[in-house]
Amino acid sequence: METEIVVLEKLKLKKPILIQGLPGVGNVGRVSAGYLVSELKMKKFAELYSPDFLPIVILNESLTHMLKCEIYYYKGKSNDLIVVTGDTQSVSPHGHYEFCSAVLDFAQKMDVESIITLGGFAEGKMVEKPKVIGAVNNKDLIKKYEKFDIDFKDHSVGTIIGASGLLVGLAEKNKIDGLCLMGQTMGYPMITDPKAADSVLHIVSKMLDIKIDLTRLDKIVEEMEEKLKKAEDLYSKMSEDARAKEDVRYIG
Template sequence: LKAEKLAYLYSPHFPYFVHVNKKGSVRLLRGTFYFWKNKISKSDLMFFTGDSQAQTIEGQYEISDLVLDFAKKHNVKLIVTLGGYRMEAKDKPNVIAAATNSELLNKALEAKAMLSPLESPIVGTAGLILGLSRFKKVSAICLLGETRGYLPDPRAAKSVLEVLRTILNLDVDLAGLEEEIAKAEKIVTRLQKIEEKRILQTEEMRKEEDKKVSYIS
């Protein structure tokens, strides 16, 4: 969408190190707000992404509250948080949805999302923003893509974005994700082969140990 940077969010609750670029310059970890002007309709978009989650419980609440206040200041009417749902997807990853009102949740279900399991916690900023939005009187929904959880997962991202563009009625081309999906699958296949080799070596070592004769004297 080629959104433009709008503002930065800094916090002492982010990890205590700096990023160093190729020229040797450094910067603190931060969150970044972006703005996209919709030239077709009045549904403009604001994005927030960060280098890291806050490292403390207090920080999680503080940053979530700051994000909501910034959104309210800019007259945001709907907040969507995105994240992952730890589950191995055999085929196309499902999208799990939770929302602050039934109308919004129904839109997600119509877009082929699934209800969040009962009593299933949504951890971190994605969940807290959803919960705190009630106090700010802003509608909010959370979309979670089924993912392995230990690697970037463009397949899960694509599933989430397909639901999101339906909810927001956006014309967004997701074809560019196919290349990333192919790269991710190659990495997973390579890791699986390494794990299979490790298991085989462990089994062979165990068999060799079993062959050894022990004496008690």
């Protein structure tokens, strides 16, 4: 069994832009992509299955669902949109490469014009007004995109772990423009951050010149605010304790 994309509907799309948002830091990618799919009433036309996902099924109303990613489309004005989102990322290093490789093959078959991946950027503390940090696979793209309030300055050096970075990296090998958008978030495990997703979606909306009604998400953000603050207090207390117990381990 290999990573496989099952096409449910054969389509010819117009200069499509592929957007990928998967579970990860603050769940920013998945929430952003999911909101996009739901607000734009996008239609599913393909599914991705992989033996490198966890060997589990999800139960909902007693119905089993295999872990999978779902691929949606939207008919846009100048560009159609493809959104890849889903339950999970791969569980092995090798699996991440297989996954992104399969998505990229699919993107090439659909004649994708460019790829945008959505994710979170772990700040380790709460961020009042999350910025959106950008990374590109082609220097010229910085000029093209920086007018949309994407930050290419403050975090221009580092690493991106997982599928959002890797897909953009692999895209370069195939001469496809790639942009990774990362909304600043606390990055504590198990905390979904809709506020960072909101920031990301504001930019996606402007970039793609697509009207996305964000009021529903804004409301969720308001409700989450207090919960997130409590979480931060707890985590910062815990990490202070941890630091106190820890010996110095590394030398820079």
